[in-house]
Amino acid sequence: MFTSFHKNKLSSDNRGQLAPIFIVVLVILLIMTMVTVNLSKVSIFKTSSANAVDAGGLAAGSVMANVFNGVAQANSQFETIYWEFYASISVSFVLAYKDLIAADLAAAAALASATSAASTACPAPCAAIGLASSASTSAGSGATAMQNFVLTNWAILIAVTAFSIAQYYFYLSLRRSSEDGWENAMEIGHKFVFMNSDVGSKLKAGSPPDGVTAPEYKNNYRNEFSDFLENRIGHNSSYQYLWKDNQERSHYVHSTIDIDPIDTFDFLVAVMPLPVELALLYKNITLGETAALSLTMASVSYAAASVLLSGACACQSCCGGITAPVCCPCWLALCASAVVMLSSGMGANSTAIATMKPIYYITAIAWAGLLPGFTFRDSGSLAAMMFTICWIDDIVHNRKVRVDSWQHHEGASLGLWDTRYPEIHSFSIIDFTGRGKIHPPKLRHDASIVVTDIVGAVNTSTDPSNDCPYVVNRIPELEKQIDNWLAAADSYEESAQDIKKQADKLRLGGFPDEADDLMGPVEKEGTVANLRQKAIDARDNADYLQEEIENLKETYPHCF
Amino acid sequence: MSLRNKITVFIIAIIFLSAVKINQLQAAWWQLNNIPTPPNTEEVKKEKRNLHGAELDFTYYSSLLSPDDVKDFYRQKLAASGWSERDLFKGLPSMPDGLQDARGSLSGTLGNNLLFEKDKETLVITFVPAGFLQSDRTQYSICKGIIAPNPGAKTEADYIPKLETKPKKDIAPAYPGSSLISLAEDQHSLKSTYFTKDTIDSVAAFFRDKMPAYGWMIVKEMPLKKLDYGNMNVSEYCPSCVKDSGVSDKPVDVLSGGFNFRNSRGDVCSIILSDVAPIEKTTFASGMTLIYITYNENR
Numbered sequence: 001m002f003t004s005f006h007k008n009k010l011s012s013d014n015r016g017q018l019a020p021i022f023i024v025v026l027v028i029l030l031i032m033t034m035v036t037v038n039l040s041k042v043s044i045f046k047t048s049s050a051n052a053v054d055a056g057g058l059a060a061g062s063v064m065a066n067v068f069n070g071v072a073q074a075n076s077q078f079e080t081i082y083w084e085f086y087a088s089i090s091v092s093f094v095l096a097y098k099d100l101i102a103a104d105l106a107a108a109a110a111l112a113s114a115t116s117a118a119s120t121a122c123p124a125p126c127a128a129i130g131l132a133s134s135a136s137t138s139a140g141s142g143a144t145a146m147q148n149f150v151l152t153n154w155a156i157l158i159a160v161t162a163f164s165i166a167q168y169y170f171y172l173s174l175r176r177s178s179e180d181g182w183e184n185a186m187e188i189g190h191k192f193v194f195m196n197s198d199v200g201s202k203l204k205a206g207s208p209p210d211g212v213t214a215p216e217y218k219n220n221y222r223n224e225f226s227d228f229l230e231n232r233i234g235h236n237s238s239y240q241y242l243w244k245d246n247q248e249r250s251h252y253v254h255s256t257i258d259i260d261p262i263d264t265f266d267f268l269v270a271v272m273p274l275p276v277e278l279a280l281l282y283k284n285i286t287l288g289e290t291a292a293l294s295l296t297m298a299s300v301s302y303a304a305a306s307v308l309l310s311g312a313c314a315c316q317s318c319c320g321g322i323t324a325p326v327c328c329p330c331w332l333a334l335c336a337s338a339v340v341m342l343s344s345g346m347g348a349n350s351t352a353i354a355t356m357k358p359i360y361y362i363t364a365i366a367w368a369g370l371l372p373g374f375t376f377r378d379s380g381s382l383a384a385m386m387f388t389i390c391w392i393d394d395i396v397h398n399r400k401v402r403v404d405s406w407q408h409h410e411g412a413s414l415g416l417w418d419t420r421y422p423e424i425h426s427f428s429i430i431d432f433t434g435r436g437k438i439h440p441p442k443l444r445h446d447a448s449i450v451v452t453d454i455v456g457a458v459n460t461s462t463d464p465s466n467d468c469p470y471v472v473n474r475i476p477e478l479e480k481q482i483d484n485w486l487a488a489a490d491s492y493e494e495s496a497q498d499i500k501k502q503a504d505k506l507r508l509g510g511f512p513d514e515a516d517d518l519m520g521p522v523e524k525e526g527t528v529a530n531l532r533q534k535a536i537d538a539r540d541n542a543d544y545l546q547e548e549i550e551n552l553k554e555t556y557p558h559c560f
Numbered sequence: 561m562s563l564r565n566k567i568t569v570f571i572i573a574i575i576f577l578s579a580v581k582i583n584q585l586q587a588a589w590w591q592l593n594n595i596p597t598p599p600n601t602e603e604v605k606k607e608k609r610n611l612h613g614a615e616l617d618f619t620y621y622s623s624l625l626s627p628d629d630v631k632d633f634y635r636q637k638l639a640a641s642g643w644s645e646r647d648l649f650k651g652l653p654s655m656p657d658g659l660q661d662a663r664g665s666l667s668g669t670l671g672n673n674l675l676f677e678k679d680k681e682t683l684v685i686t687f688v689p690a691g692f693l694q695s696d697r698t699q700y701s702i703c704k705g706i707i708a709p710n711p712g713a714k715t716e717a718d719y720i721p722k723l724e725t726k727p728k729k730d731i732a733p734a735y736p737g738s739s740l741i742s743l744a745e746d747q748h749s750l751k752s753t754y755f756t757k758d759t760i761d762s763v764a765a766f767f768r769d770k771m772p773a774y775g776w777m778i779v780k781e782m783p784l785k786k787l788d789y790g791n792m793n794v795s796e797y798c799p800s801c802v803k804d805s806g807v808s809d810k811p812v813d814v815l816s817g818g819f820n821f822r823n824s825r826g827d828v829c830s831i832i833l834s835d836v837a838p839i840e841k842t843t844f845a846s847g848m849t850l851i852y853i854t855y856n857e858n859r
Contacts, residue, residue, distance in 0.1 A: 087701035
């Protein structure tokens with residue numbers, strides 16, 4: 001073209017020299033325009049895709065935050081139920097101890113009386129009657145106390161069993177509802193991705209005609225898309241909506257959601273596994289029954305000895321004069337029998353005392369065994385049933401929702417020009433930790449976007465290694481803030497201690513009202529209660545920041 | 561002074577003295593029936609429990625004071641109103657060799673409880689040991705009442721700590737003769753546990769029949785089945801328990817089943833039943849049925 005113009009310009013004047021340049025520029029402009037049109041379309045797709053993943057992520061994250069808040073709320077009930085259980089069971093243990101100590105003291109008193117009775121049975125049977133009788137009464141009351149102890153232990157055993165299994169079932173029900181919550185989060189997340197991907201506006205109104213059966217053609221209608229949203233999205237990790245438009249161009253929107261399943265719970269369990277706890281209590285019961293039986297036998301023997309001693313006493317009084325041949329042997333025979341009975345009773349009595357000793361420490365171990373002991377991790381096995389659950393310590397979960405979406409729109413053939421659009425990919429990562437905690441329960445889980453492919457709180461790159469400079473700088477900042485909060489907490493504590501000392505002095509000095517004024521209430525600035533609450537809040541803040549450090553270390557292990 | 565004035569003065573004096581006396585009586589009643597609360601301490605919950613066959617009042621508190629401060633407060637105040645403290649450590653035997661730790665454990669556990677007595681009344685203050693509940697506050701409970709041998713209490717079931725406080729929500733019918741053991745409820749949910757000596761089959765039949773009258777429809781019925789959760793070597797923890805008492809390594813056999821219900825509002829209720837045989841060879845192995853009810857409002 002340029003050669004032709006060059007040749008022609010020699011045969012004419014110089015006019016038209018700009019024409020080839022103009023044509024070239026025109027073509028370039030045309031290409032640029034078309035490219036521009038494509039780019040703007042791509043930009044629109046990208047915007048809708050980015051909105052979709054943000055909306056899907058926030059929706060799923062909000063549901064997950066609700067699920068975690070729900071667990072925290074239920075956990076608060078867990079802890080309350082445990083507290084009430086421990087309080088009532090402790091009262092039972094205290095009362096059991098009262099009975100045990102009463103039985104022990106009664107048994108010791110019975111043995112002492114019986115020993116004295118045995119030593120005086122023959123020389124002074126009349127004096128021994130009262131001792132034997134007293135031994136019988138003491139042993140009898142000891143037996144009654146021991147029976148009460150046994151019944152109380154039965155009651156404790158049943159209560160512990162009921163409580164442990166109840167906690168386990170409540171945990172199972174919570175676990176099930178958490179799993180349902182996770183499924184809801186997945187479903188709602190996907191729905192929000194598709195609803196915000198601008199699919200509806202690209203489809204034809206109404207339902208597909210009867211003749212249209214192929215899914216990709218049916219999907220070109222809005223009612224089909226509504227049906228897809230309502231009925232075909234579940235809790236799978238990926239869903240795709242694919243359709244062909246009137247010009248046979250293929251389009252699809254693909255959504256992938258990644259949320260860690262809620263399947264692993266850490267809970268605090270009582271020191272003693274349930275079967276061991278029950279075995280200890282049962283051991284107590286069997287020992288208690290033995291002790292009660294021994295004391296009953298001792299009581300009966302002492303009572304029999306008392307009767308024999310009454311006879312011996314009567315015989316002793318007539319052992320002299322004409323009745324001596326009958327009375328004296330009678331006295332000796334009866335007192336000897338009484339001594340045998342007393343010895344038998346003392347044997348049983350000693351057995352009871354010996355049996356009661358281990359009950360003290362078995363009861364103590366069983367009691368202490370119900371205190372919160374260690375963390376047990378459960379991934380859904382029935383082994384959790386072997387332990388008495390006090391409360392849920394945590395859910396093993398990264399508290400993140402990642403949503404990815406891909407959009408593909410096939411270009412059109414424009415004759416000279418085929419439009420082509422690249423596959424658009426967007427992602428968004430949501431953290432729903434907020435300031436929530438499973439234990440101690442805080443219902444402050446809240447979803448927020450932390451990283452996207454466009455704008456990230458940490459970094460815009462999808463390469464996690466690029467986040468390291470931020471993470472490495474953030475940790476010392478957080479540590480400094482933690483130190484500040486802890487120092488503040490200590491300072492509040494010290495001030496509270498000082499003011500409490502002043503209050504104690506005032507109280508001692510006869511100014512109780514003034515002392516009370518210094519102690520509280522919490523709302524009043526500068527009181528002991530107010531300062532202690534501030535110390536608690538400060539430590540709470542430090543804990544929260546410490547958790548943020550742990551989260552960063554867990555999320556970005558490669559940075560350290 | 562005229563007779564009329566004298567009578568007037570006399571009447572006023574009588575009224576004044578009566579008022580003083582009533583006030584004193586009221587104060588005495590107050591002292592008798594109300595236990596003082598330390599400063600900066602709030603009452604969390606109040607409930608009635610049947611323990612040892614006696615009805616006792618349980619009150620739960622949360623305090624900003626330290627456990628020692630709370631103990632000092634009660635020792636001082638209760639002593640002033642005639643309560644005498646019973647030393648639970650007194651009478652504790654010395655432990656055999658090798659079990660000194662058990663005595664430490666016993667002392668530690670007992671140290672978290674204060675026992676007071678006054679006439680026929682008993683008062684037990686129980687502290688959850690510091691550091692066990694993760695709240696920074698001191699949490700304790702007071703149990704008060706007359707604990708006397710109950711002639712009506714014949715079996716171990718009569719000694720179970722039962723709740724006399726009833727659920728606020730009428731979610732499900734109470735199984736006749738069952739005892740409420742635990743209850744936690746708020747505005748939108750409820751968890752409760754009941755105990756009965758009836759068979760699990762009769763309990764299941766009862767709920768199957770009666771729940772529809774409360775507006776519940778059965779969504780799922782879980783048939784009764786025995787849970788097999790593996791064995792635990794109890795002898796590792798307590799060798800003499802196995803040897804002496806014949807406890808097996810698998811002491812808890814649980815037959816379990818239940819129902820899931822839903823009502824027209826979308827609320828859900830689950831009733832799980834368990835027939836528990838806590839330990840083999842026990843007298844109550846059969847016929848101890850536990851009923852667990854959970855309710856969640858649809859919000």
